[in-house]
Amino acid sequence: MLRKLVLLAVAAGIVGFAIFWFVTIPATVPASALTPHTPNIENGRTMFYASGCASCHTTIGQDDRLKLGGGHPLHSPFGTFYAPNISPDPKMGIGSWTEQQFVDAMLKGTTPGGSHYFPAFPYTSYRLMPVSDVRDLFAFMKTLPAVQDASRPHDVPFPFNVRRSLGGWKLLFFDDKPFQPDPTKSERWNRGAYLVNGPGHCAECHSPRNLLGGIVTSQKFAGGPNPEGKGWVPNITQAGLKDWTVDDIEYLLETGNTPEGDTVGSNMAPVIRNTAQLSKDDRLAMAEYLKSLPAVEGPRRPSK
Template structure:
């Protein structure tokens, strides 16, 4: 009887491991999704600034924000992640990547070697981008300079350093569907929703998270503790922006100035450097969408 129980336990363990291995296989975009495409470099440039690529990946201490040598630290409860070199250097950066590999990284969070990316890379938002926009972004980045700086290794302790279980995390928190326009809304609203939720990945910082690092869907955009552990990220639903006009939001995205005359600081500074490069129409679309967000109560900010 004992032998049978041991055998059953072994079989159950093997089946369980096989099931875990199967469900955590990194996903990829079918090659058939990449039909003939004429890159639009101007659109790729828009996606570059909307996506805030330079905010994390510009070489540390380098004033030229188009040199994407990486090195910027992102502190988290799971360890410190360092933005990698995504310049066009074929050895240190992503210059040797194929377009398909780039699309897989952006939309599926899957690396060229077939492993999962840590969600410190906001593929959880980028997955809303259209394949065409990602391909245009790839084409634009091909025009940027190569930087021969090695990427810094993440400082992430065991067991968080193991990537395969991230497939389970994706099952819980990663919906890899693309953006679906709301036909009941205006074209401007839909453009703003796309930019804010997709390339802009605003929810990644402006939403509270659970103990596993997943965004609390019921409190999206409701602010909370800074994911990096210092300061507080504001609520950008109508709970936090009820006294702001659409023009106020547009002006902030262009100048970094609030209605009260203060300038944004902390992590928003680099964000404004990017949004100020967008067209006036895109900033207006983002403002229209943000102003439409219903009020949501987020975590209570602790008293100073």
């Protein structure tokens, strides 16, 4: 009897492992989605700044925000992640990548080698981007300077460094459906909703996270502890911006100045350097969407 129970347990373990292995296979975008496409470089430039690529991937120690040698650390409870070289260098960067590989990375969180990316790379938001915008972004990035700096390996301890387990994380927290406009809202509101939730990935920092690192959806945009462990990220729902106008928010996205005459700093400063490069129409669209967010109370900020 005991032997049968052991055999059953082993068989169940094998079946369970096989199911886990199957459901955690890294996904890719169907090749049929990559129909003939003439890249729009200007739109690619917009997507570059909206996506904040330079905020993390700029080469450390220089001011040219178009040199994407990477190296900046992102500290988290799961380890320290280092932004890789995403310049067009064919050896150290992504210069040898195919368009398909870039699209898979952005929309599925899958590496060219067929493994899962850590969600420190915010593909959880980028997945809202249409394939055409991602292809335009790739075309723009190929026009940037090549940087020959090697990417630094992540410092992530076991068991968080087991990339296959990220397939399970994706099952819990990764919805790869593209952005769907709200037909009851204006064109500008929908543009703002896309930019904020998709390439802008604002929720990645402005939302609290659970113990597994997933965004607490009921408190999306409600602020909370800085994901890097220092400081507090503000609430950008109407609980935090109730006294701000759409113009106030647009002006902040252009200049970094608040209605009270203060200036944003810390991790928001490089974000402003990106949104300042967007058109005023796009900043107003983002502002209109943010102003429409209902008030949501976030985690209680600890008293000093």
